[in-house]
Amino acid sequence: MAEKDICEIVYVHEDEVNKIKSKMLEDEFLFEVSDNFKVFGDSTRLKILYALSQKDLCVCDLAAVLDMSQSAISHQLRVLRSKNLVKFRKEGKMACYFLADEHVVAMIELGVEHTKEKL
Amino acid sequence: MAEKDICEIVYVHEDEVNKIKSKMLEDEFLFEVSDNFKVFGDSTRLKILYALSQKDLCVCDLAAVLDMSQSAISHQLRVLRSKNLVKFRKEGKMACYFLADEHVVAMIELGVEHTKEKL
DNA sequence: AAATCAATTGAACATGTATTCATATGATAA
DNA sequence: TTATCATATGAATACATGTTCAATTGATTT
Secondary structure (H helix, E strand, C coil), X not given: CCCCCCHHHHHCCHHHXXXXXXXXXXXXXXXXXXXXXXXXXXXXXXXXXHHHXXXXXXXXXXXXXXXXXXXXXXXXXXXXXXXXXXEEEEECCEXXXXXXXXXXXXXXXXXXXXXXXXX | CCCCCCHHHHHCCHHHHHHHHHHCCCHHHHHHHHHHHHHHCCHHHHHHHHHHHHCCEEHHHXXXXXXXXXXXXXXXXXXXXXXXXXXXXXXXXXXXXXXXXHHHHHHHHHHHHHHHHCC
16 A cells, blocks of 8 residues: 555646556456566576477476476476466476567577676 | 485496486585575565566565565565675665666576466 | 655565475486 | 376465654744
């Protein structure tokens, strides 16, 4: 909640505020955007995505590459699937995961580039 | 920790795993990348950044635009400052915030585009 | 100087979320 | 069928994080 009672009405630059408010995107939409960013905001998921950008991999290989438990990887793959960032095909008893599309690669690359530049 | 003791050594595609491992970026670096994504992964911060992409704004105006307490905004601005995404100049008793550089805009736009495309 | 105001800060609280552990599922091999 | 293996899942735990509340700082105004 806001505390606009006294504060905002008095001193706020009302016209400016309204102008910006009208330019803002829908709350719901911006929430979705941030929610999409959030998926890349965990190092385990990012590592999974980066590894998959090199080659399609099954769960156990991903676990070996990241040196983490298969359960932890599986849980994160679930998140990545739910956000449509990865897909998988069944090969016998194994599940071979791969990136859903090039947008994912583009996103990773942008993140990597920006991080490199700032150091 | 991993549980490679029995599992990985036996069945994992060792050569493939090592190949990907060698292609992986430094753990520390990927952690940093995900940490950068994380900043965009909160809707309050994203809204602040989006609002600032329209116009430089003081804290109280940001609070009015987002309809949130000035304290909450201030806390998030602190995070954004620490990540060098925003800067500010003092104007009397007010603090006028603005985006640090065009990279921030580029990032927001990519997020917005990708989110739009997926619906 | 005293009062007021924008902004910051720290502590408390509530909520999210990543990992582990134990177990279940579903497929292959014996 | 039974045993084994890869993966998935649910519950529990531990930790991170966003917001609020109260108090403080630093600047302006009276």
